[in-house]
Amino acid sequence: MPMDNSLLLNSIAKYVTLDEQEEQMLLSILHYKKARRKQFVLEEGDISAKIIFVTGGCLRSYAVDKNGTEHELQFAPAGWWITDMRSYITAEPARLNIDAIDDSEYIFINKNDFEELNIKVPKFERFNRIIGQNAIATYQHRQIDNAIFAAMERYANFCQLYPSLIKTLPQKQVASYIGVTPEFLSKMLNTQIVK
Amino acid sequence: MPMDNSLLLNSIAKYVTLDEQEEQMLLSILHYKKARRKQFVLEEGDISAKIIFVTGGCLRSYAVDKNGTEHELQFAPAGWWITDMRSYITAEPARLNIDAIDDSEYIFINKNDFEELNIKVPKFERFNRIIGQNAIATYQHRQIDNAIFAAMERYANFCQLYPSLIKTLPQKQVASYIGVTPEFLSKMLNTQIVK
DNA sequence: CTTCCCTCTTAACCTACATTAAGTTTTCTT
DNA sequence: AAGAAAACTTAATGTAGGTTAAGAGGGAAG
Numbered sequence: 001m002p003m004d005n006s007l008l009l010n011s012i013a014k015y016v017t018l019d020e021q022e023e024q025m026l027l028s029i030l031h032y033k034k035a036r037r038k039q040f041v042l043e044e045g046d047i048s049a050k051i052i053f054v055t056g057g058c059l060r061s062y063a064v065d066k067n068g069t070e071h072e073l074q075f076a077p078a079g080w081w082i083t084d085m086r087s088y089i090t091a092e093p094a095r096l097n098i099d100a101i102d103d104s105e106y107i108f109i110n111k112n113d114f115e116e117l118n119i120k121v122p123k124f125e126r127f128n129r130i131i132g133q134n135a136i137a138t139y140q141h142r143q144i145d146n147a148i149f150a151a152m153e154r155y156a157n158f159c160q161l162y163p164s165l166i167k168t169l170p171q172k173q174v175a176s177y178i179g180v181t182p183e184f185l186s187k188m189l190n191t192q193i194v195k
Numbered sequence: 196m197p198m199d200n201s202l203l204l205n206s207i208a209k210y211v212t213l214d215e216q217e218e219q220m221l222l223s224i225l226h227y228k229k230a231r232r233k234q235f236v237l238e239e240g241d242i243s244a245k246i247i248f249v250t251g252g253c254l255r256s257y258a259v260d261k262n263g264t265e266h267e268l269q270f271a272p273a274g275w276w277i278t279d280m281r282s283y284i285t286a287e288p289a290r291l292n293i294d295a296i297d298d299s300e301y302i303f304i305n306k307n308d309f310e311e312l313n314i315k316v317p318k319f320e321r322f323n324r325i326i327g328q329n330a331i332a333t334y335q336h337r338q339i340d341n342a343i344f345a346a347m348e349r350y351a352n353f354c355q356l357y358p359s360l361i362k363t364l365p366q367k368q369v370a371s372y373i374g375v376t377p378e379f380l381s382k383m384l385n386t387q388i389v390k
Numbered sequence: 391c392t393t394c395c396c397t398c399t400t401a402a403c404c405t406a407c408a409t410t411a412a413g414t415t416t417t418c419t420t
Numbered sequence: 421a422a423g424a425a426a427a428c429t430t431a432a433t434g435t436a437g438g439t440t441a442a443g444a445g446g447g448a449a450g
Contacts, residue, residue: 063339071342073335085332095339118324122317125324129313132327137280139334140268144258144290146341147266147374151437170397179342184437186399346407365427379407381429392450399444409434416427 003032007055007079008107015130016123025121029113035059035100042098048087050108054080057104058168061096062176072177075101075165081131101169146179152188154178198227202250202274203302210325211318220316224308230254230295237293243282245303249275252299253363256291257371267372270296270360276326296364341374347383349373 005027012018018026035041041059042048052059059076061084073096076082087094088111109117118125145157155178159166166174172182180188200222207213213221230236236254237243247254254271256279268291271277282289283306304312313320340352350373354361361369367377375383 063343065343071339073338085328085335089328089332095336118321122320125317125320126313129320129324129327132324132331133280133284135331136327136334137284139331139338140280141290143268143334143337143341144266146338148258148260172397180436181438182398183400183439186397187401187437190399367427375406376408377428378409378430381427382407382431385429394449395447397444397446400442402440404437404439405435406438407434407436410432412430414427414429416425418423418425420421420423 003030003107004055005030005107008053011053011079012124012127015127018121018123022121022123025117026124029109029117030107031109033106033108035104035106037100037103040097040099041106042084042094042096044095044097045093046087047091048084048094048096049091049111051081051083051088051111051114052076052098053107053109054078054082055105055107057100057102058165059098059104059106060101060173061098063096070176071179072173075162075169075173075177077165101173151178151180151184155185155188198225198302199250200225200302203248206248206274207319207322210322213316213318217316217318220312221319224304224312225302226304228301228303230299230301232295232298235292235294236301237279237289237291239290239292240288241282242286243279243289243291244286244306246276246278246283246306246309247271247293248302248304249273249277250300250302252295252297253360254293254299254301255296255368256293258291265371266374267368270357270364270368270372272360296368346373346375346379350380350383 008030009018009023012026033041035057041052042061044064054076056078058078059082061073061076061082062070063073064070074080074082082098084094084096084098086092087096118128145154149157155174158174158178171185175182175185178185203225204213204218207221228236230252236247237256239259249271251273253273254277256268256271256277257265258268259265269275269277277293279289279291279293281287282291313323340349344352350369353369353373366380370377370380373380
């Protein structure tokens, strides 16, 4: 059954040009899956032996603290990659949960296939090296932003950076991403009305 | 003049095996530099058109907030890579400063050379893809740790993760890395004595 | 239409950590 | 070895954001 791979292929094509055969090798290792709203894609304690590319809906990754409070690490709408990288690399149990915020569709690639394809198709490895660097840049700046900015500024940054997410996400998840409680975000937003 | 490249070559050899010619291509693009304690290697506002590998001493990267307070992003003792990745990728002015904590020596590779070598030597690109993934894993967990743990636990984590750095770094830099003021870290450490 | 659950809000009170300011010790520099 | 500059400590006071609790809308399932 032919699946829609165009989002993935276009995203790769931004950085490298795969020939017919290389593209075939990639397509041959893709798996397709759907997750309904709130369904887990990866559960804390599992081993994350795959890498995930979202093609529809929205996934998220988060960790749960000792009080049971969730802390969002990442939102992954269509076109984004998501995984627990530590667990992927070391095959240790994942600390992150990944679940579906909306009914979602995604492609996943098993670790063995992914590693093998990187070796067989250098252009694919280039693509991964480059998007890896992009992710590092993002994490570096998120770390600095958290250290430097107060909650209100982090909220403003989030709105600017992810305008489409702001419209669809429940406020409590935005709160968790920027590192405050939902109560505090609510208060912050409703106290600022008149300056 | 022959320089000591063994640290770099060993670090690459952990992941890939370069042949004679590949190694030569790598060596031909290396530049060697020293920085005295407190000297800048990259200054906020500059464009970070290179990638740095520390061979001796210790560098650090940090950002400065509007009050002039420094916030440590990374310590890079011998064997570590360091750069402002956003600035490297986009050629925008860096937000990070990189300077020397101790008298240090480092290798740097200019962006053009680095990108070209990645294309010419797929094994080098593999190495970079892999260490990029490692860096992502580290940043993911640092983000989560900051969200989940209180200052004392973050300090304990730091001690466990970087036992050698704890001995050499001034306390105020550790404080900055874990995200508290030096005053608070001092109080924390000196109040815990008798439980 | 209603019940249930989930999200958001409001408000009182609480705490981890920041700020300011001195004083002390360690370390560079000369 | 002296003097200056950093680094560390202590303590009083301040505040951003957390916690707890209760109520109000809103949408999905029956």
